[in-house]
Amino acid sequence: MITVGIDIGTGxxxxxxxxxxxxxxxxxxxxxxxxxxxxxSRILKEAVENSKLSIDEVDYxxxxxxxxxxxxxxxxxxxxxxxxxxxxxFLYEKFNPEFILxxxxxxxxxxxxxxxxxxxxxxxxxxxxAGSGRFIERCSKYLEIPMEDISExxxxxxxxxxxxxxxxxxxxxxxxxxxxxxxxVDDILMGVFLSIADRASTLLRRLKMDSDVYLAGxxxxxxxxxxxxEEVLDYKVHSNPDAHYAAAIGAARxxxxxxxxxxTIAQ
Amino acid sequence: xxxxxxxxAGVDVGSTTAKAIIIDSEKNIVGKSLQNVSxxxxxxxxxxxxxxxxxxxxxxxxxxxITGTGYGRLKVRFGSLIVTEISCHAKGSQFMxxxxxxxxxxGGQDTKAIRLGPNGDIIDFSMNDKCSAGTGRFLDVCADxxxxxxxxxxxxxxxxxxxxxxxxxxTVFAETEVSNQLARGRKPENIVNGLHHSIAERSLxxxxxVGIVDEVTFTGGVSRNTGMVRALEEKLGTKINVSPLxxxxxAIGAALFALEEVNKGKEHMFKQLEVNS
Numbered sequence: 001m002i003t004v005g006i007d008i009g010t011g012x013x014x015x016x017x018x019x020x021x022x023x024x025x026x027x028x029x030x031x032x033x034x035x036x037x038x039x040x041s042r043i044l045k046e047a048v049e050n051s052k053l054s055i056d057e058v059d060y061x062x063x064x065x066x067x068x069x070x071x072x073x074x075x076x077x078x079x080x081x082x083x084x085x086x087x088x089x090f091l092y093e094k095f096n097p098e099f100i101l102x103x104x105x106x107x108x109x110x111x112x113x114x115x116x117x118x119x120x121x122x123x124x125x126x127x128x129x130a131g132s133g134r135f136i137e138r139c140s141k142y143l144e145i146p147m148e149d150i151s152e153x154x155x156x157x158x159x160x161x162x163x164x165x166x167x168x169x170x171x172x173x174x175x176x177x178x179x180x181x182x183x184x185v186d187d188i189l190m191g192v193f194l195s196i197a198d199r200a201s202t203l204l205r206r207l208k209m210d211s212d213v214y215l216a217g218x219x220x221x222x223x224x225x226x227x228x229x230e231e232v233l234d235y236k237v238h239s240n241p242d243a244h245y246a247a248a249i250g251a252a253r254x255x256x257x258x259x260x261x262x263x264t265i266a267q
Numbered sequence: 268x269x270x271x272x273x274x275x276a277g278v279d280v281g282s283t284t285a286k287a288i289i290i291d292s293e294k295n296i297v298g299k300s301l302q303n304v305s306x307x308x309x310x311x312x313x314x315x316x317x318x319x320x321x322x323x324x325x326x327x328x329x330x331x332x333i334t335g336t337g338y339g340r341l342k343v344r345f346g347s348l349i350v351t352e353i354s355c356h357a358k359g360s361q362f363m364x365x366x367x368x369x370x371x372x373x374g375g376q377d378t379k380a381i382r383l384g385p386n387g388d389i390i391d392f393s394m395n396d397k398c399s400a401g402t403g404r405f406l407d408v409c410a411d412x413x414x415x416x417x418x419x420x421x422x423x424x425x426x427x428x429x430x431x432x433x434x435x436x437x438t439v440f441a442e443t444e445v446s447n448q449l450a451r452g453r454k455p456e457n458i459v460n461g462l463h464h465s466i467a468e469r470s471l472x473x474x475x476x477v478g479i480v481d482e483v484t485f486t487g488g489v490s491r492n493t494g495m496v497r498a499l500e501e502k503l504g505t506k507i508n509v510s511p512l513x514x515x516x517x518a519i520g521a522a523l524f525a526l527e528e529v530n531k532g533k534e535h536m537f538k539q540l541e542v543n544s
Contacts, residue, residue, distance in 0.1 A: 168439050
């Protein structure tokens with residue numbers, strides 16, 4: 001059976017095509033632009049194309065993320081907290097993950113999950129841009145370093161310049177002052193990653209984290225983010241090339257369960 | 268022998284602007300200046316002081332004592348007294364509006380609520396300097412997103428009958444929200460009015476922490492925004508004190524502290540003279 005999960009996030013939209021609940025056979029990812037419904041349709045089409053299947057072969061579509069209600073092709077919509085937990089469990093299955101950190105464009109959240117990927121407890125921040133991907137995006141803009149080079153530049157920083165402001169906007173002034181005082185940009189950027197890591201660690205502490213942390217969400221594919229987290233946290237930080245798709249994977253898997261249930265009832 | 272008149276100065280170095288005030292021994296304001304702050308804060312502080320002296324038409328050596336205050340007060344290296352901006356804003360408001368019992372200072376990067384006693388003593392204060400929401404910076408960023416300068420916001424919002432509700436607290440998210448509201452066809456004046464209400468709401472929660480009492484005096488750069496004054500008055504249900512000099516109240520307070528210090532020094536000198544004679 002083929003199930004598709006579409007995660008319409010504030011920064012990017014992700015699509016996953018899953019075969020028989022275990023094999024990822026198609027992916028698609030693009031920055032969210034235009035209406036969430038058009039965006040979802042586009043990613044659905046691209047992910048299915050990527051899997052070399054046709055849309056008729058798709059048995060079930062589940063949507064998640066902030067734009068999930070807007071997707072017309074969906075058969076079910078599921079909260080992104082739920083799908084992230086399930087998806088992360090799938091990605092890190094063999095490690096038996098308990099603590100998940102998901103840093104997205106406009107939010108950061110930490111989840112504590114059980115052996116099925118169900119959420120036991122969670123803490124999140126979606127009211128403040130500090131600690132989210134938006135902070136990095138703004139830095140990229142005013143430091144004039146493209147997003148794709150941000151992580152690499154930061155990794156070159158040898159004396160990370162800690163940012164004392166908590167607020168993403170107030171940090172801007174602080175960063176600009178650093179630039180005009182001649183602090184190397186790579187040191188400043190690493191400092192920015194460290195400050196995001198600090199915020200994440202606060203959330204994790206509130207979950208009473210006592211084992212390794214597993215990453216999900218958009219920002220965590222940046223090596224500089226992982227390095228900063230490793231520096232700040234006392235536990236090991238695990239990443240996965242598909243970490244960005246965690247919520248989409250979770251949606252596809254929950255879609256599969258729902259489909260099975262429907263079929264059993266029908267029989 | 269002609270005796271030179273006595274002058275003192277207060278230099279308030281904020282996060283966004285540096286303000287300087289010169290007063291004479293009769294507490295008359297004789298000179299003032301306003302200067303944008305760059306990363307070279309110490310130089311900006313000096314420039315602000317120079318400009319204020321020029322404005323007063325006096326030489327710098329005629330100023331007996333200088334007090335530094337504000338976020339960058341330690342950069343006022345030419346000053347001989349340092350006083351926190353909390354004390355200075357309290358002092359300045361009390362001097363300009365003797366009935367002041369609560370001072371709200373909204374600056375470029377922070378907001379403070381200061382509760383005063385009848386003699387101008389500080390009873391309590393509460394401040395937000397961690398988050399740019401509810402500060403001048405919030406207005407700067409959102410005005411930019413709307414394509415206006417901050418000075419246009421007050422007059423613009425006066426045209427508004429119904430504020431657009433701004434749901435984001437965070438400045439960064441509000442910036443996006445504002446652009447979206449504009450794209451959705453909301454009128455700029457209503458959006459701006461909504462922004463003012465959002466700041467007023469944040470200010471009120473800060474003021475509640477110290478206790479809201481009459482009279483309220485509004486100081487700091489944001490007090491120049493008439494729309495902001497209106498939003499605060501609506502929320503408080505009472506008139507608030509504002510003056511064209513509101514932005515200088517911190518500097519005025521600082522100058523008054525300098526004058527007190529000079530007078531104390533004089534008393535000390537007279538006592539010494541008495542002892543000696």
